[in-house]
Amino acid sequence: MTKLRKAVFPVAGLGTRFLPATKAIPKEMLTVVDKPVIQYVVDEAREAGIEHFIFVTGRNKAVIEDHFDIQVELYDTLERRGKNAVLERLHGMQPQPGQTSFTRQQEPLGLGHAVWCARELVGNEPFALLLPDMIMQSPKGCLSQMVEVFDKTGGNVVSVEECEPSQTHKYGIVGRGADVAGGFEINAMVEKPKPEDAPSNFYINGRYILQPSIFDLLAQQERGAGGEIQLTDSMLTLMEQQPFHGYHFTGRTFDCGSPEGFVEANLAFALERPDLREHVLRAVEASGRN
Numbered sequence: 001m002t003k004l005r006k007a008v009f010p011v012a013g014l015g016t017r018f019l020p021a022t023k024a025i026p027k028e029m030l031t032v033v034d035k036p037v038i039q040y041v042v043d044e045a046r047e048a049g050i051e052h053f054i055f056v057t058g059r060n061k062a063v064i065e066d067h068f069d070i071q072v073e074l075y076d077t078l079e080r081r082g083k084n085a086v087l088e089r090l091h092g093m094q095p096q097p098g099q100t101s102f103t104r105q106q107e108p109l110g111l112g113h114a115v116w117c118a119r120e121l122v123g124n125e126p127f128a129l130l131l132p133d134m135i136m137q138s139p140k141g142c143l144s145q146m147v148e149v150f151d152k153t154g155g156n157v158v159s160v161e162e163c164e165p166s167q168t169h170k171y172g173i174v175g176r177g178a179d180v181a182g183g184f185e186i187n188a189m190v191e192k193p194k195p196e197d198a199p200s201n202f203y204i205n206g207r208y209i210l211q212p213s214i215f216d217l218l219a220q221q222e223r224g225a226g227g228e229i230q231l232t233d234s235m236l237t238l239m240e241q242q243p244f245h246g247y248h249f250t251g252r253t254f255d256c257g258s259p260e261g262f263v264e265a266n267l268a269f270a271l272e273r274p275d276l277r278e279h280v281l282r283a284v285e286a287s288g289r290n
């Protein structure tokens with residue numbers, strides 16, 4: 001079976017849910033504790049064995065490319081000042097030369113269109129797709145967990161989590177069939193259904209392993225919900241042609257595209273840090289008293 005080597009990160013979105021913070025700064029560069037959101041997602045991909053990081057960007061996103069570059073002067077200064085711990089941390093996050101590619105989604109035509117823009121860079125092999133709005137907290141990364149299923153089932157795998165039944169209109173929702181190799185068969189998939197039309201409360205939490213045949217389907221895809229080219233619509237067709245499994249992720253997902261999810265993520269990741277935990281607990285308690 002072909003090894004999963006490439007990951008696509010669609011980072012062209014305008015971040016309107018997060019204005020005014022995102023007026024001049026891409027939403028992917030907002031920090032959770034002291035790392036930009038996009039760094040969490042790239043680290044998750046690297047942990048899962050990804051060797052090539054493909055970013056589908058848009059206007060005003062150049063700072064993402066800068067973030068993944070070596071800042072020679074900064075590194076020299078840190079070295080002169082003996083800031084070895086922070087230098088080591090920066091080096092650990094640094095993609096190696098040639099491991100990143102950037103392409104642009106020139107018009108905001110939806111997630112499906114953004115993924116299609118990566119077709120030449122992905123080529124004819126399976127790839128991971130990670131939506132940077134979502135970051136996860138778990139001892140083993142979400143994509144690593146999915147790869148364990150993918151190695152047994154091949155085909156396509158999407159990760160899911162449970163949402164409040166009233167929240168199905170925010171996500172792609174799948175119906176859960178029989179258990180298979182640590183995952184399950186998907187028997188329905190609907191983009192942003194009303195609670196009464198949802199096949200379950202299992203929502204796609206922004207992590208996918210897809211076969212390259214999705215690109216041909218996306219090329220022919222009509223505009224769907226919200227007038228956009230929806231990835232979910234092409235995945236529905238792909239489901240009829242190839243193995244397609246769900247994986248119920250073990251861990252917590254934070255939707256960092258919304259203020260609630262972003263604040264929750266900051267709290268959760270700060271509490272995980274031994275140097276911050278006590279301070280944050282005291283601060284939350286004091287704020288709760290006011």
Ligand code: G1P
Pocket residue numbers: 111131133134170171172173191192203204205206231232
């Ligand atoms: C997209 C997908 C949806 C998925 C969600 C996860 O929606 O279309 O299926 O559940 O990401 O964040 P968006 O958030 O771009 O509206």
